[in-house]
Amino acid sequence: MASGVKPRVKVPKTAAAGDAITIKSLISHKMESGQRKDKEGNLIPRSIINRFTVEFNGKSVLDMAMEPAISTNPYVQFEALVPEAGDFVFTWYDDDGSVYDTTKSIAIG
Amino acid sequence: MEFSRRETLALGLGAAVVTVMPFSVNAAADDVIATFTGGADMADTGIELTAPEIAENGNTVPVAVSAPGASAIILIATGNPTPGVAQFNFGPLAASQSASTRIRLAGTQDIVAIAQMADGSFAKASATVKVTIGGCGG
Numbered sequence: 001m002a003s004g005v006k007p008r009v010k011v012p013k014t015a016a017a018g019d020a021i022t023i024k025s026l027i028s029h030k031m032e033s034g035q036r037k038d039k040e041g042n043l044i045p046r047s048i049i050n051r052f053t054v055e056f057n058g059k060s061v062l063d064m065a066m067e068p069a070i071s072t073n074p075y076v077q078f079e080a081l082v083p084e085a086g087d088f089v090f091t092w093y094d095d096d097g098s099v100y101d102t103t104k105s106i107a108i109g
Numbered sequence: 110m111e112f113s114r115r116e117t118l119a120l121g122l123g124a125a126v127v128t129v130m131p132f133s134v135n136a137a138a139d140d141v142i143a144t145f146t147g148g149a150d151m152a153d154t155g156i157e158l159t160a161p162e163i164a165e166n167g168n169t170v171p172v173a174v175s176a177p178g179a180s181a182i183i184l185i186a187t188g189n190p191t192p193g194v195a196q197f198n199f200g201p202l203a204a205s206q207s208a209s210t211r212i213r214l215a216g217t218q219d220i221v222a223i224a225q226m227a228d229g230s231f232a233k234a235s236a237t238v239k240v241t242i243g244g245c246g247g
Binding site: 056060066069072076 | 214
């Protein structure tokens with residue numbers, strides 16, 4: 001388990017029904033690429049987040065596969081449709097099997 | 110120094126191998142593209158890839174892709190030890206088939222984005238990024 005993993009997501013609190021909103025997501029993670037070497041010259045094993053998914057009320061918005069070339073603290077910005085009030089569920093899948101998630105509610109208004 | 114027929118042939122073969130070498134550098138990237146497209150032809154329009162011309166720090170290079178009507182977009186860094194960067198699969202609630210993120214680049218190279226459209230066709234865009242400091246540690 002990577003330490004200090006903390007998801008942060010920016011979603012507007014309200015939107016008009018059918019609106020497109022911009023979502024910014026970031027998770028603090030070192031994204032060890034498996035290319036770097038430590039002081040003794042040994043390869044540091046790969047440890048990254050390999051998948052990121054966003055769902056709204058159970059419907060998919062984005063499903064992203066990540067490779068080691070994604071920077072430290074993976075940041076993703078994208079747009080989503082809001083047909084009704086509900087919850088965005090953000091899920092990150094770690095190489096070591098850990099799953100991190102966070103939920104953001106949005107109201108119509 | 111005299112060459113026999115056999116030696117001359119061997120020399121020619123060696124030269125041919127050397128000429129072909131540069132292409133093998135990108136073989137891994139081509140593999141990734143072939144896996145995604147299945148060898149289908151790619152159009153040049155319908156996808157936009159936004160990347161800086163010069164990136165001072167290869168550790169975080171901001172890139173954005175946008176392809177209206179795409180179901181998936183794949184991002185490839187042809188000069189990285191692992192060429193695959195990311196694959197975006199857009200769901201029914203994606204307002205636009207666009208996304209931006211930050212990537213690592215090992216050095217100056219071409220990055221390629223390929224979109225798979227809803228009708229199954231493919232579109233490709235590429236950009237060259239000059240990297241001052243590579244992002245692979247070492």
